[in-house]
Amino acid sequence: MQYQGVLSKMRTELGSPIRYYLQLEEDEISMNDLIDQELQLSFQGYQCLNCGKKKKIYRQGHCYDCFYKSPHVGDWVMRPELSKAHLGIEDRNLEFEKEAQLQPHIVYLALSSDVKVGVTRKTQVPTRWIDQGANEALPIVEVPNRYLAGITEVALKEHLSDKTNWRKMLKNEVVEEDLEVIREQIEPYIPEEVKDYYYENEDEVLALDFPVNQYPTKVKSLNLSKTPEYKGKLIGIKGQYFIFEDNTVFNVRGNEGTIISLEV
Ligand SMILES: [Zn+2]
Structure with missing residues (x-):
């Protein structure tokens, strides 16, 4: 074929x-x-x-x-903390940005090589984790817009990586860490305005099985x-x-x- x-x-x-x-x-x-x-x-x-x-x-x-023109690839896509639709401020196309940014977002921990922190639209769970090659993932907070997810990620990046080492991910060289324990350890670093959205213990670690x-x-x-x-x-x-x-x-x-x- x-x-x-x-x-x-x-x-x-x-x-x-x-x-x-x-x-x-x-x-x-x-x-x-x-x-x-x-x-x-x-x-x-x-x-x-x-x-x-x-x-x-x-x-x-x-x-x-x-x-450099399409609203699909504005800077706020890779850097969610730059999102401005919640303030009514346009980057490239406000209607598009409102629809994309003003919807539930998840900040999560993933185990793909080391433990990393990331942001995704809720509708992209678990697609986002699969695409990253994460062996395990665990939500930390669910917030109503992309900006709040972005500032949470920025705060947590001080303590965790936000990158996947793709070579290690592909070789399946993954650190042994308990994501639920790490979620508890990083809770104090969640920004004040996001603390109310912290998931207590309701969500469980999702383990992914790749072919x-x-x-x-x-x-x-x-x-x-x-x-x-x-x-x-x-x-x-x-x-x-x-x-x-x-x-x-x-x-x-x-x-x-x-x-x-x-x-x-
Ligand atoms: Zn083109």
């Missing part, structure tokens, strides 16, 4: 193991079914996810122009613009990465906007 299309991140379903679906044009490919098979990936060009033009991708699936037959011992990242053809045996999927038998890994999300062909 041969498929072709523009890459965007895989749709996932929580399960044991998690299920992954890759959309390439009309085809939705069940990636779990391709584990243990030889795949060939070929680079075919770029297509901006926002304007649809065949322009080189700058960041997050967007061409340069769209990255990986064997974790790599070292990882080398496939860059399709430099290696336009790659062939290898898929041995697992974690986060938004394909893991191949020869230690090659491919970041599907990191390659959004790349047109590929996939041969099975």
